[in-house]
Amino acid sequence: MRRTARMLTGTALAVATAGLATAPAYGGSTSSLEVFPSTVVPGAGVTVNTAACGAEGSALGDASAVGAGTFTLAPSAHEHDAIGQFRVPPSAQPGTYEIVAKCSGGRQVTGDLIVNLTSTREQVQPRGRVNTGVGGALGPDPVRTAAGVAALAVAAAGGTWLLHRRARGDGI
Structure with a gap:
């Protein structure tokens, strides 16, 4: 049992080491041109970057x-x-x-830019009332408001009358 576990552990370690040996030395993507923002409207500014040219490399971009x-x-x-x-x-x-960048070393990378006529980042201003449930629950209708006030007044008068009877000892 121990021998099988050692073999499996050794195999897993060898596979992991081989995978690390083929990974790039730094985390950046070296195969593409990053375009930000990728969707713009006419007249907008665009920033592009790439790691394909290396730490000291420069490039000539073509838009x-x-x-x-x-x-x-x-x-x-x-x-x-x-x-x-x-x-x-x-x-x-x-x-x-297609936006193209050609590194000083000769490597060429590309990225896509999408142009729309309307911006997807446009702010939308709120319109209308906000139904929060606090205040104005009956709406601006004066008849409904008067009916609500009357119902509250009847309930208050009835409660006062019941409390008064209880205090006198008449019972309910």
Whole structure:
């Protein structure tokens, strides 16, 4: 039994070590160009970054598919990324566009940018009443308000009358 457990443990350790040996040295993705925000409206600014160029690498970005032209990606201390920015032209049409970055070492990475005519981040202002159950439960109708006040007055008068009878000793 012990021998089987040792073999299984040794095999699991060997597999885990082999998996670690093939993993990249840092956590960033090296195969793509990250576009943030990935969905924009015409006229918005966009930031792109990639770890494909290495810690000291720079890149030349190409956003001409959306009409923004070329831009540069410079090395950054943040997770060894090369980072750059461009602005989507106000005349951009809705659709999905491929943004390309070519590292100084020759490696090329791509990412997608989606252009919409309306922003999904737009704030919506509340309209109308909020039904919280506190106050105004009968609504603005004066007839219903008067009926509610009358019902409360009858209940208060009846309660007072019953308490008065009990205090005199007449019983209920």
